[in-house]
Amino acid sequence: MKAAVLVFPGSNREGDVAQAIELVTGRRPQMVWHGDGDFEKVDLIVVPGGFSYGDYLRCGAMAAQSPVMAEVKKRAAQGVPVLGICNGFQIVTEAGLLPGTLMRNSHLKFVCADVHLRVETSQSLFTNRYQAGQVIKVPVAHAEGNYFADADTMKRLEDRGQIAFRYCGPDGSIVDGRGNPNGSSSNIAGVFNDTKTVLGLMPHPENAVEPMFGGTDGKALFEGMVEALS
Amino acid sequence: MKARVHVTLKNGVLDPQGKAIGHSLNRLGFPEVGDVRQGKFIELELAETDAAKARARVEEMCRKLLANTVIENYSIELVG
Numbered sequence: 001m002k003a004a005v006l007v008f009p010g011s012n013r014e015g016d017v018a019q020a021i022e023l024v025t026g027r028r029p030q031m032v033w034h035g036d037g038d039f040e041k042v043d044l045i046v047v048p049g050g051f052s053y054g055d056y057l058r059c060g061a062m063a064a065q066s067p068v069m070a071e072v073k074k075r076a077a078q079g080v081p082v083l084g085i086c087n088g089f090q091i092v093t094e095a096g097l098l099p100g101t102l103m104r105n106s107h108l109k110f111v112c113a114d115v116h117l118r119v120e121t122s123q124s125l126f127t128n129r130y131q132a133g134q135v136i137k138v139p140v141a142h143a144e145g146n147y148f149a150d151a152d153t154m155k156r157l158e159d160r161g162q163i164a165f166r167y168c169g170p171d172g173s174i175v176d177g178r179g180n181p182n183g184s185s186s187n188i189a190g191v192f193n194d195t196k197t198v199l200g201l202m203p204h205p206e207n208a209v210e211p212m213f214g215g216t217d218g219k220a221l222f223e224g225m226v227e228a229l230s
Numbered sequence: 231m232k233a234r235v236h237v238t239l240k241n242g243v244l245d246p247q248g249k250a251i252g253h254s255l256n257r258l259g260f261p262e263v264g265d266v267r268q269g270k271f272i273e274l275e276l277a278e279t280d281a282a283k284a285r286a287r288v289e290e291m292c293r294k295l296l297a298n299t300v301i302e303n304y305s306i307e308l309v310g
Contacts, residue, residue: 057270058298065295094298101300106246148243148301183244 001229003029003044006072006088008063013049013206017085020206021046024222025230037067043229044081045072047088049141049204059102059144060090069095081125081229082198086142089190089200098193098200099157100149106183110143114214116179117189117203118168121161124196125228129220135172136217138208140181145202147184147191157191164190164199231276233288234307237297238269272296281308 003021007014014031021029029046032039053062063069069091076082076097084092090102105111114137119130130136149157157163166187169178174187182202190201205218239245245267252266274291278284288306297304 057295061295061298101298103243103301104246106244108246108250150300183246 001025001044001226002027002040002042003046004032004039004042005029005046005048006032006034006068007048008034008050008052008066008091010052010054011048011050011087013086013204016204017046017048017206020209020218020222023209024219024226032068034063034066034068037071039068039071042080044083044225045075047072047082047084047091049086049088052087052091055144058090058094060087060092060094063087063091064094064096073097076193076198079195079197081225083126083225084198084200085204085206086140086145086202089202090144092198092200097198098191099153099162100147100191102144102202103146103148104144105142105146105181110141111145111181112139112141113181114139115181115189115203116168116170116172117165118172118174120163120166123161124164124192124199126192126196126199126221126225127164128228129224133172135168135170136208136220137215138203138205138218140203142182142202145182145184147188147202149185154185157188158186160194162192162194162196163188164192165201165203231278231281231284232309233274233276233284234309235272235274235288235292235296236269236305236307237272237292237302238267238304240301240303243301269302284308 119134167179168174205221208215208218248266248268255263292304
């Protein structure tokens with residue numbers, strides 16, 4: 001699997017995700033600068049976390065208009081898989097590759113913690129190594145992770161199985177917003193586009209791939225992509 | 231000509247920052263303050279003299295970048 005990791009001024013998790021990809025593929029992904037309108041053909045494009053453009057205007061708003069994102073939109077339309085993590089999730093929603101948006105956390109605080117996620121489906125190139133309903137533990141670190149979409153969009157996401165991950169309690173329960181760190185609608189932590197070739201999520205699976213980081217539950221996401229895309 | 235753009239959250243979209251501002255004002259001795267909604271103010275200097283053309287261009291700017299229409303409304307005021 002050949003991967004590209006985008007780098008914007010203010011990105012800060014590009015090294016983490018590059019390392020996670022190298023761990024499962026044995027090869028370093030290509031790092032692509034935001035000003036590059038074209039880059040090598042790859043099997044996967046990753047939009048990493050951080051604070052692109054200092055979160056000016058809205059998180060991800062400026063990055064979404066950068067030359068590299070115009071190319072990413074073109075490739076996504078051709079079916080090239082795109083994974084947006086944290087600020088990357090904000091960027092791909094601002095770019096219109098995913099529905100909805102990420103708002104300020106309802107409690108207004110930055111949250112940095114391990115959270116439990118319920119995998120909603122194993123039927124995707126990103127989640128095929130998990131079981132539907134499986135509970136995993138990965139970290140979050142954000143101030144704007146409060147997923148919001150209008151009622152029609154929420155219904156469509158539910159009906160079409162486009163919800164990838166939900167925040168939950170350790171037992172998988174989401175009753176009364178259990179385990180929800182940011183006020184996100186329906187406890188949503190990650191969503192797919194309608195072809196399930198674009199995934200955006202707030203938590204950081206790339207920071208849960210080696211035991212020394214406190215957990216390895218994120219590793220299966222990368223292994224699943226390798227299996228699907230190699 | 232100048233354009234003044236106000237970007238505000240749509241009705242029904244929770245505004246936790248507005249709520250926090252309201253609570254602080256209440257605590258500071260302004261009990262008359264009820265609901266508070268906060269937003270952004272953006273002033274643009276435009277090299278355009280035709281008001282209709284300017285408005286159409288700023289509308290496009292709002293849709294493309296200045297506002298996220300999933301959660302925000304915008305209003306445009308032209309000055310000068």
